[in-house]
Amino acid sequence: MTTLTKTEDAPAPTGPESFLSVRDLKVQFSTEDGIVKAVDGLSFDVERGKTLGIVGESGSGKSVTNLTILGLHNPRSSTVDGEIVLDGKELVTATERELEQLRGNKMAMIFQDPLTALSPFYTVGRQLSEPYMKHRGASKKEARDRAIQMLEKVGIPQPKVRFDDYPHQFSGGMRQRAMIAMALMCDPDLLIADEPTTALDVTVQAQILDLLKDLQQEFGSAIIFITHDLGVISHMADDLLVMYAGRAVERGSVREVLHDPRHPYTWGLLSSMPRLDSDIDQQLTPIPGSPPSLLNPPSGCPFHPRCAFRDEVPGTLCTDVRPPLGEGRSTACHLTPEQKQTIFIDKIQPRLR
C-alpha cells in the first residue's frame, strides 16, 4: 500500500504507537460453490489505549477479520494472506502454541452471544479463573480472589456467591458482564469486542457500553469494537473503519466519518438510519439493492452496482478499477475530493437533518 497523501512523514507500517497493525489481510474460504473472499486486502492500525470501531453490514467481513487476528479461523478450510503484527509479533505465521499463549492473556475477545460463548458445563467462576491460572501460573485461591474482584468490578451483585453459579443462572446482561470480566482477567492489551451488545436490550446496552468505556480508561487496553450500529460506534470509538464486501471503504476519526462522511456507502448508511431527532415526514433513503455475494464480488469498486453517484465518474473507472484506500483519513472512491464535497453538502447533508 502506497502512501499518496503525506510524503514527508509517512507513518512507518509498524510504528511504536501502533500496537496492532494489519497489512493487506486476505482471508479466503474454499466452499463447494467456489472461493469466498471474506476479507480482501484490509489494512488498519490500532493504537494503545484507543478504540477502533469497525462497522459494516452482515457479511462484510468484520467478524472474520477479528477471528483471524485471534487465530480462531479454521486453518483447514481457509487461507490467510498478509501481515498481522501485535506488539512486534507476527501472528499470521505464528504456531498454534504461540497463539495459545497470547489468547486470553495479551489479547482477549468478548463475543456477541454470551450464552453460547460461555460453557454451560462449568461454573462462571471456574471459566473466569482458568485463563488466569494458565497464563499467570496462579493458584486456585489467587485466581478465585481475582475472579471475584473482577466480577465486582463489572457490577455483578454478591460476586462471592455468584462465583459458583452456572451461566444459565445469570440474566442476559449479567452474562455479558461476566464475559467482560473474563476478557479482562489477565489485563489484556488488546480487547476485541464483536457486537457485544447486539443481543441486549437498549437500557442494558447503555449500561454495558458505559461500563466498557470506563473499564478501558482504567485498564488502558486497546479495543477493536465491531458493530453494525452507527449510534453505538459513535459513543465508543476513537477511530472508525467502514467495511463493505470484505474491504475497508472509509477510514478516519469517528467525528470525521460520521459528521463529514465522504464515501457513498457511508452516506447511504447514515441516511437510511432513522433517528430520534430527524424529520418524520421525510422518507428514509435506503441504499438500493442488497449486499453482493462474496463468491463473485463485483469488479472494480465493490459498491458500484448500488452506488447512486456512479455517473459522476468519467468512463468505466468504477467498474474496472478498484479504488485504493490511503493511510489516515481517506476513502476508497473514484469521485474527486471536490465532487465528494459538493455532493455531500448539496445532497446528503439535508437528508441528515
Next chain:
Amino acid sequence: MSENLTLPAPQGTTGTSAENLLEVKGLTKHFPIYGGFPIRRKVGAVQAVDGVDLTVGVAESVGLVGESGCGKSTTGRLITRLLEPTAGTITYAGQDITHASRRQLAPVRSEIQMIFQDPYSSLNPRQTVGSIIKSPMEVNGIEPEGGREKKVRELLELVGLNPEHYNRFPHEFSGGQRQRIGVARALALNPKLIVADEPVSALDVSIQAQVVNLLKEVQKELGIAFLFIAHDLAVVRHFSQRVAVMYLGKVVEVGDRESIYNGPRHPYTHALLSAVPEVSAEEDAGRERIRLSGDVPSPIHPPSGCRFRTRCWKAQDKCATEEPPLVQLSGNRDGHLTACHFPEDPTTQRDEDVVLDPALRSLEESASED
C-alpha cells in the same frame, strides 16, 4: 399528587380516525408453570401480559415498544388470536372476539393479518412464492377479479418484487426481499389491521429502510391500520402516530408521537429514550443520561405495586404498595396517559446524570477523583 390526576379519559385518537377499529381492555395472558412430583400441578405463572389497555383507530398506526420479555409480542399474538387470552376483552370493529370460536373468527381473521419478525422461518421453504401469497386467498375462498394468480402478480409488484419471480422459492431471495414476500402475503386479503411483530429487526440497516418505507407507503395508500411492535424507538417514531410503552406486561405510558418522544412523563420512558445510541449532530447536546441498574425482573414474580420501582430512581414506599393507574396527568395532551405516582418533567433534557448501576458509579467516582 392527587391534584395532578384527572379522570382517566378515553384514549384520544390523534389524526385521521374518529372510531376505534380495535379496542383492547384489561388484556391478560398468564402462561402456567407446572412442576412437582409425583403429581404435576400448577406452581406459578409467567405473567407475560397483565392488564393491557390499547386502542387502534381506523387507518392509524400504533407503535408498541418495550424491551424483550415485556410482553409486546404476546400482546400481538393475543390480538390476532393466535393465543387464547386469560382475561380481558378484545373488541374488533364493535365485535367481541376475545373467546370467539374458530367459526366465528373466520371472517375476522381475513381482516387482521400478521407480519412476522424472522423472514427466514416464516416462509415455507417447500412452497413457491406464488403459492405462499396465494394460500390465504385459497383458505378463505376468495376469488379476486382476474384470478388469484393475477392478484399475486399485482401484490408482488406492489411490494417491489419482480412479478416474474412468481415461481421461485424463498431461498432464492435475500432477507429484505423475503420480508417483502411476507408483506405481500399479509396484504393478499385486503386486511384492515396488520400486526407487524418486529418486521425489520432481523434486517441490515440499509435494507431496514427499504422495508420501513414500503410499510409506510402501504399504510398510507391502502389505509390499513398497523400495530407496529418493535424495540427500536427510532424506527417506531418514524412509523407510528401513537406509541405505547410497555414494561413487564403493562403499558406504562401511551400517547401521541410528539408527547412520548419530546415530553415523556414516565421514568421508564425517559430511561429508554436516553439509552438509544444516537449519531448526534453535536456532542450529545443536552440529552439526558440515565443508566439503570440490573435487568428487567422476572415476570414470574413481578414486583408489587409499580413494576418499574425496583429500577426507578424516584421510587418511594407508595410505589410498592399502590399500583399507579394509567391516567392523564395534568398538563398532558389528550390521550397521553401515564402510569406513575411521581412523574418526571415533560422534557428530555436533564442537568444531572442519573447513574444507578453500582459498577458504573464506582468506576466514574474513582475516575473523577483522580
